[in-house]
Amino acid sequence: MTDEILRVRGLSTRFFTEEGQVNAVEDVSFDVRNGEIYGIVGESGSGKSVTALSLIDLVDSPGRITAGEVWYRNADLAGEFRETRPEAVDGEFVDVRRLPEGVRRSLRGPAFSTVFQDPMSSLNPSLTVGEQIAEAVEVQRRARANPRRTRSRTQGYGLSNLIVDSVLPSRSYVSEESSERAVELLEQVGIPDPAERAEEYPHQFSGGMLQRAMIAQALAGEPDVLVADEPTTALDVTIQAQILTLLRDLQEREGMSVVMITHDLGVIARMCDRVGVMYAGEIVESGTLADVFENPVHPYTRGLLGSIPDLEDPAPRLQPIEGNVPSLLDSEMGDRCYFADRCPMAMEDCLTRIPEFAVSAGEPQGGVGSDLDGVDDAAGGGNGGAERGDDGTEHRARCVLAEREYDPERALPDGYFDPESAGPPRSADPERRREPEVNADD
């Protein structure tokens, strides 16, 4: 089962704020396979949540997705648009971003669904939990009854209904069947006495129960891909264990794919098959859990793993990453590896944008045609884009150390990025700085 359900390519999301342009997500590419849990891990401000929002097209102003494709496998849709929008179709895949707005919206629910971090603020406090879930079910039910391409999921709900509903406290939108289905969903997510609990309001639920209700709501459309954005961060550790177990059970039972977004490497380790590590809007390293946890290449990934106190075998001293997360303001980002200013192994090579490299596991491997073991390849194409064969190794890193060993001779001097030293000592022989080491295309 290595078929992808989702291929994300070159996704970039920017926020246009008063302080300037914030590059929240920068050229992010990854695949999600059928029935897997793909993890995205990063610290605050790394762009992981904006990546989630971008996937399901929920980025709000002043944010905008400025580039990239989200290819979603759906043979029906592909057939439907092959003639009219050939640019949005590739085999069984459609590029969600190039589909008409109405179709894109109709995918929320049956294709993509989301669970957010904070269940308290994600549910409406003035409606019963059952009603809110039934509403989600009803939307999907009506959508199924109508052909997908009709514009709106709330078709048939016109101005007159709105006026009537606002005068009469109403459940008229939600049918009996949807209410029953809501109770079933609540039972499925392990809420005891679901019929009674459905009548209660969110404040009568505990945090863990609310998160279960949120998951029930997300399941209403029987999604192919569930995007879970920090689903357990607000919860205590014993409740977190319950919710993680629930998510895994549901994922296995329904055969969904899950994109799990979290700051917690422990959650990633328990839940995920493959993982991408984000830093400053980029995926800086990705691969299987073993690749990333056992053989991390990027100094950021290593630093992250070294920062976590070990529950079973505490080290006398932690190895933190010095410095702070960058601001992501476009004007301050510069054309270099974004981690270079905190990196203990920064070299002159890091002063250009770094493409994504396939990681060699100690010996040369095919697929990307890279030169290894520190042999410089001055091919210098300099296109800076991520080259990504869809075959080839899975372990990738946006770091020159994926290709060559650390060379102390080329290390940047201490304090190179220090704002208090009088700026980067550019005198350090710019000629010696290499062009970006991009491989010849394969």
Added chain:
Amino acid sequence: MTDAGDPLVRVRDLRKYYVEGDSLLDRLLGRGSRSVKAVDGVSFDVRRGETLGVVGESGCGKSTTGETLLRLREATSGRVEFDGESVLDMDGDELTRFRRRAQIVFQDPFSSLDPRMTIGEILAEPLRIHGLPEDTGDGRSKSEYRRDRAKELLERVGLSANQVDRYPHEFSGGQRQRIGIARALALEPEFIVLDEPVSALDVSVQAQVLNLLDDLQEEYGLTYLFIAHDLSVVRHICDRVAVMYLGEIVELGPTDDLFDDPRHPYTRALLESVPRAKLSEQGRRVEALSGDVPSPRDPPSGCRFRTRCPLVIPPDDVDIDQRTYREVMDLRDRVESGDLNPDAVWDAVGDPGRADKPAFKRHLREELFDTDLDGENEDVVEKALDALAEGDGDRAAETLRERFESVCETTRPVLQERDHPAACHLYDQPVEPDAGRDEAEARAD
């Protein structure tokens, strides 16, 4: 960082209740008030130079404990001694002197610094409040002295002295937490309560702050009370650890002991639940605790953990599988709390006429029992379900209680007088050194 020190802080039977429904209106209407038992009788020592960790989930009373023992909240009852003096009886100058010696660092680095003060002012404020310095001795004015001291403190916590005129919003979360620590250090205290000092920080920054706390402790011989919910952090930084559940300490011991040989079933469940950032964690199935923490308004009788405890103890004369017993106890909880609504069951059965009692019982069994009952246990449960089907909840509760009542609900377990006590009936309560222990080990397997 050895545990040889004598106690700097002694806490005995500390309680903090919040009273609800106690307003004038409530009294006029003759409504009874009810108390939320946030901290309900905790006792522990903090030894000189050590870091004592207090862990627990939200609402367990760990932060209230820290704030109450510093007199930031008034205790309901109990005793707190600091260096031999009773903190709860202090007033006026005594209290001011105590506050110079005992400080606190709060969790949220964003709301705990005044946004309109510069860092220099924030760090000078404690000195100003306490009228320090009394005499600079070198011709500097007092405010110059304080400013220099602020710079010194900034450098000490890893920031730069020339940031002294900046405002809090110019700093990141980790830097602000360093400022919070610097402020706590300003008065050269002996004791610092660290209330979740790193939980708002990203892991890479969290590690920096933990290392800093370590260094400061070494350098100034500080004693810490470290309040946290993150067990990995606690294991890393603490010498001894107290585990709290619903306002009580359920287990206390030297860190390695407690993590390598956790005794209380709650501690075990906590440790089991933590996701490890390791490859071996992949796909690990966790035996998660069921249910939620009960309300502190109406905590369970006896052992407060008994409503979720996987090892709840059956009566001696009842032969029953542990998991089955748990299910019986869950049934009892629901019957006794009135949580189990027979109307809803009849609805679910689809028999509003309430005639089909076998269907009613079948439905409940399917919902409540995964395991099989036999012998007398089966008979008693059947009788109780009969009573429920007849709408007599009280009789059902009584029937079940008669056979299944556990020591865990009748008797409140206490912490033993020893190095690594656990408030649990699986461990000698309170005499008989090792008998209970062996039994517990056997049961745990």
